[in-house]
Amino acid sequence: MTSYSQQKDGFTLMELMVYIALLGGIVLIAGQAFNDSTRMRVRTQSMLQSNQTAGNTATLLKEDIAQIGAKSAKDINSSSSTVDVFDVSHIHDVYMDPDNATEAEKDSSSYKIWKNSGGQGLDKITMRRLRYKNDGSYDAVEEVSWFTEDNVLKRSCKSFQAETENEDCPSEDSSLVNIAENVTKFTVTAAKPTISATATSVLPTTSESIKTFKLVPRFGDGNFEPVNIEAESDNQVVRISGFSINYDFVEKKPITNEDDIKANQVFLANIGDDLGSWSSQCTRVNLVPYTEYEISFSMPKNDDDDPSRMFCPGRDHMAVGFRYADNGKKPDGLNDFQFYPPTVGDVRDIGLRHMRFMTKDTIKDVCMSFTFAMFSPIASTGNIRISEVKLRKIASSNYKFTDEAISTIDKKNVKAIRIELAVSKNGENGAETIFIPIPSNGPRD
Numbered sequence: 001m002t003s004y005s006q007q008k009d010g011f012t013l014m015e016l017m018v019y020i021a022l023l024g025g026i027v028l029i030a031g032q033a034f035n036d037s038t039r040m041r042v043r044t045q046s047m048l049q050s051n052q053t054a055g056n057t058a059t060l061l062k063e064d065i066a067q068i069g070a071k072s073a074k075d076i077n078s079s080s081s082t083v084d085v086f087d088v089s090h091i092h093d094v095y096m097d098p099d100n101a102t103e104a105e106k107d108s109s110s111y112k113i114w115k116n117s118g119g120q121g122l123d124k125i126t127m128r129r130l131r132y133k134n135d136g137s138y139d140a141v142e143e144v145s146w147f148t149e150d151n152v153l154k155r156s157c158k159s160f161q162a163e164t165e166n167e168d169c170p171s172e173d174s175s176l177v178n179i180a181e182n183v184t185k186f187t188v189t190a191a192k193p194t195i196s197a198t199a200t201s202v203l204p205t206t207s208e209s210i211k212t213f214k215l216v217p218r219f220g221d222g223n224f225e226p227v228n229i230e231a232e233s234d235n236q237v238v239r240i241s242g243f244s245i246n247y248d249f250v251e252k253k254p255i256t257n258e259d260d261i262k263a264n265q266v267f268l269a270n271i272g273d274d275l276g277s278w279s280s281q282c283t284r285v286n287l288v289p290y291t292e293y294e295i296s297f298s299m300p301k302n303d304d305d306d307p308s309r310m311f312c313p314g315r316d317h318m319a320v321g322f323r324y325a326d327n328g329k330k331p332d333g334l335n336d337f338q339f340y341p342p343t344v345g346d347v348r349d350i351g352l353r354h355m356r357f358m359t360k361d362t363i364k365d366v367c368m369s370f371t372f373a374m375f376s377p378i379a380s381t382g383n384i385r386i387s388e389v390k391l392r393k394i395a396s397s398n399y400k401f402t403d404e405a406i407s408t409i410d411k412k413n414v415k416a417i418r419i420e421l422a423v424s425k426n427g428e429n430g431a432e433t434i435f436i437p438i439p440s441n442g443p444r445d
Helices: 011-063
Strands: 073-076 083-087 111-114 124-132 138-149 154-159 175-180 183-190 201-204 212-217 228-232 237-241 264-269 284-287 291-300 317-324 352-357 365-373 385-396 417-424 428-436
Touching: 011 124, 011 154, 011 175, 011 417, 011 428, 073 138, 111 183, 111 417, 138 183, 154 183, 212 237, 228 385, 365 385
Parallel strands: none
Antiparallel strands: 073 083, 111 124, 124 138, 138 154, 154 175, 183 417, 201 385, 212 264, 228 237, 237 385, 264 365, 284 365, 291 352, 291 385, 317 365, 417 428
């Protein structure tokens, strides 16, 4: 007898076809997912690279533009052979066109913007500023330009009136460096001049038209000593003199021991409050958070030979700020603003000085103060005149930028530049928008 035929394991043709179809679907789906992942990775890498290029470029550009109009340097003191004399002899060279034969075209700003330069929808900016040696003395005037050619953003630099040569910014031919490729957007926009900003007067009174004020000295408190205060022009100008001298005439050098340094400080006060200490006389104010304030004042020039013109930046100290009326201490997080006395001695010294700030906390019962610490024996014997002192609350905390043409005369009052930059990489754009203050632009800073 023969056994029953054995069954064999395996796939039928139909089952095999089904398996192959399923496998093909899985491979197709996996391949599509891989392709999508690869495209996404390439796009992400391109986006990251374009953003990085835009960010790095914006950083370099910001460093250049922030220095627009830098015009003061130190010089050698002939009496001591040290580099500590305030020098503004090259101020004229930093301006774009101060000697134009047409009065309305005289340009005392330190920048020029060409909109849609070369017809590509991309702008160009040229700026001037001083270059310094390691000791802070004058080295050259630099003219720097940023512009695009064939969608390549470039930077050129050329020096003139140079005392030493610099290969990065030569005197003969401009150095030219390619900064970024595939630049699709490069727009440069100037802010409206700050003189047009609307503001509300806070000090010395809430009236914008009142220009009278009084300064009272602080003394007998720590290292503060009395100073001479004389009102002029019906209390619209105050002259300060008799500064403490922090100079050792025996050793013939400035005093460096902090315990021995003497300072002078005066506070803004109301006319008529003539009794009591500075704390009781000074005009108190509350500063509210996230509101932009502006301190402004003018320093009418003295005689051309006034010793205050020998003020030495980096050593002598003049600053304006706030102190608590109860104890005379400076509020945390609210630093003083340093300033220089008139040094040019002509019309360039005339005009308001502006300092803006904002606080994150409410600061109560503070008074506006001017602080002086003089180390130069000559500058200490000079006179400082202050007028048109105001603390204003600015209506808008942001600069207002405009594509409208700003007149040549008003360009010197522009205090900020906006840069919009876009860089493409494999079709992916990286973009940066930066706002750059330029406080040194113009003849009054």
